[in-house]
Amino acid sequence: MILPIVAYGHPVLRKVAEDITPDYPGLDKLIEDMWETMYASNGVGLAAPQINRPIRxxxxxxxxIFVNMDDEEKEENDYPDAPGVKQVFINAHIVEEAGDDWPYNEGCLSIPKIREDVYRAEEVTIEYMDEKFHKHKKTFDGVTGRIILHEYDHTDGKLFIDYLSPLKRKLYKRKLDDISKGAIQVDYKMLFPKK
Structure with missing residues (x-):
């Protein structure tokens, strides 16, 4: 089932999410719905707070990201994480961030029509459970590491716009207000806090 994505301004997006246990009600169906929702909105990552669930x-x-990219583009940009991963992260906690911060143009399904360069670490080492609640500790880099850091931020109540300068955030104030009010057009289901 495709779920509505919570828009900027909703309090759940600023809440630090809670760890869950294997007996969390309807977890398998929730994960299935999250995949369906993410693909329906052309996303590459989706966090539970974005569908109004304050859980990690x-x-x-x-x-x-790599599906539609030709070999020449992959070589030119030297993506160390190609061909990418498809993974569920439960109760994720960052162990370490390493390497130089690098810019990448980010967007967010909860903040449609706004994209900006955000600097994040080259690598992230993270402990998490998979959908079977098997524990993992892995290091991710490249675009995969970037997406993980972005989605992880959602479980800590942070948004990519928090990395922007105060001036840039001020310039986006009207657009952000419009998003909260639902005064935008998107091609996926959204839940607007001020509509």
């Missing part, structure tokens, strides 16, 4: 759960499919 997110899904990532960085392989979607």
């Amino acid at each position: 759960l997110f899904v990532v499919d960085s392989a979607q």
Whole structure:
């Protein structure tokens, strides 16, 4: 089932999410719905707070980025994480961020029509559970690492616009207000806090 994505301004997006246990009600169906919702909105990652669930759960499919890319483009940009991963992250906690911060033009399904360069670490080492609640500790880099850091931020109540300068955030104030009010056109279901 495709779920509505919570728009900027909704309090759930600023809440630090809670860890869950294997007996979380309807977890398998929730994960299935999150994949369906993410693909229906052309996303490459989706966190539970974005569908109004304040829990530490997110899904990532960085392989979607590489699907439409030709070999020449992959070589020119030297993506160390190609061909990407498709993974569920439950109760994720960052162990370490390493390497130089690098810019990448980010957007967010909860903040449609706004994109900006955000600097993030080259690598992230993260501990998490998969959908079977098996524990993992892995290091991710490239675009995959970037998506994981972005989705992880959602479980900590942070948004990519928090990395922008105060001046840039001020310039986006009207657009952000319009998003909260639902005064935008998107091609996926959204839940607007001020509509």
